[in-house]
Amino acid sequence: MSSDPAADLVIDVAGITKRFGDKTVVNAIDLQVRRGEIYGFLGPNGSGKTTFIRMLCGLLTPDAGSGTCIGCDVRTQQAEIKRNVGYMTQRFSYYEDLTIRENLDFICRIYDVPDRAAAVRRSLERLGLEKRSHQLAGQLSGGWKQRLALAACLIHSPRLLLLDEPTAGVDPKARRDFWDEIHGLAADGLTVLITTHYMDEAERCDRLAYIAYGNLLARGTLDEVIARAGLSTWTVAGPDLRGLAAALRGRPGVEQVVAFGNTLHVSGRDAANLRAAIDAVRDPRHEWAQAEPGLEDVFISMMDEAKDNFR
């Protein structure tokens, strides 16, 4: 659409690094996110996702690296960034002793939102919170808290939404509604960077990045990430899968053996070795088939590899 592709990058950072003491929590991460994109940010616990997001929104200063977020320098223009970014923290961080309406009103005042009353009303309506507007935020269930947090970080019409595990502990229906909302916002041109541990959510993102131990291991669309991982996966069904799994584990080429109901998923990066390992335990009672590797298999494989490389 735009003639200059760089102008359409809402996040454009390179070499972003953060150390706590002598521990490097985020290690030289490059990331580009385009306008209107839903960008999934994945990684195991403690991999540095929250830390990275905090550097994007001006809460932490990077130890190294540079770049822009909504066109503002992440090192020097933190105040400007804070005004135009909506950040939903991992832990609920609105006031539990204020009602929903009071919380929204507070945020409106902080951002100096024009026509405050109308903004609060619109926000309540859109998220279906009108009837609960006088309830204390602390008394809300997890799902409602998450809705409130989303409403609050949208109220000042930010240009970028940073969502840190917004759906942790939320039921499937609420999660789906939440994602529909996110897609609606993205369709209107809002850019969203979202972290999650759920694979189905990762699949709903336009593009993904995967980090482990502070290192960016993969990024691209879902298919690209899976293809680049170079993982081969086989499924097998039949009797005594437990015995079979035990026999497979530890063989060269076999990296993951995961039970899914009454099938096993066996994967490895070295297709030839994996094939050899499977041939060694092949039994006519079992039904083997080559399968498309899932995102989860890919991530677990990358995590294991990262453990060897970076720890």
Add this chain to the structure above:
Amino acid sequence: MHRFTFHRFWAIVLKEFIQMKRDRVTFGMMVGIPLMQLMLFGFAINSDPKHLPTAIRAADQGPFTRSFVEALRQSDYFKLVRETDSEAEAARLLQLGEVQFVINIPPDFSRRLLRGERPTVLIEADATDPAASGPALAAARSLAAGILDRDLTGPLARLRSRAGPVDFEIHAHYNPENITQYNVVPGLMGVVLTMTMVVITALAITRERERGTMENLLATPVRPFEVMAGKILPYIAVGYIQVTLILLAARLIFDVPMVGNLVLIYAVALVFIAANLAMGITFSTLAQNQLQAVQMAFFFFLPSILLSGFMFPFRGMPEWAQWIGACLPNTHFLRIVRGILLKGSGVSDILPELWPLLLFLAVAMTVGVKRYRQTLD
């Protein structure tokens, strides 16, 4: 671009007001503490004790002795519980703590009095607690001047002495300060405000940090000074409620004279409350959690009550303690309030005590704003 803006400041103020309204326990404490302290210091802790048990050892039975003993009895300070002839028994009574005083009237009391020889009455005091015996001894001194004058009539009138016809010799081992409610109740204002104001704001920022709301606050464009000032303003109102409660009690319950200008009291209280709140906020930017914040507040509170001249006379303290005391806002506030209420001090009289308060406020606020981290680094 990074200026102070009213709308953000006001957002914080309103939020704090709502939170204060919801936190009934804390709000109750804010009102309860001054009331409790007033009761404790005003009624329960009596630094001017009366009706102290006293033994009399009268070696003389003349009319003047009787008249003198009667006068002691009528003064509120002494309660005559024992008469004895034996010096040993008197000593034992004092030793056991059954009496606070033994009053020894010499054998030739009446005779020497008539001769104009100014006889000596020996009062032995159990002065382990000087505060307990001091006022009574002071009363005895003044009694001396007046009591016997009634009996010295006619030709004896010449004995009505300007210096008092009787000499008292007092063996007290301390020289206690005579604290009265007039002094204590106005002083309480500074103590109560220090105690509550510092604690309440010491919690203000650590609470945000512990509840996780700090991360959100930092992610918004709100500035440190807006947060500080916004958190201070609502508690100034609370401080004013406390000041009003104490002034009302001083007037209605304790009959403390109020010669000075009350408006001036409220104006100075504003500076003092803000100074304490700023101190609390500074603590809360230093503390890691609420417990630490309360401990810091306590460390501040102790010298404020002990070295400010509230508990002990300021001039009686060693020089180093006076220096510490001079750095504490309560020391200056105490002098100002006592000055205004009891002596009717005006603006020019209190200036020497006012500028240290303003300086303290400025320093505490600056340190607080500097220490308030804008990022999570």
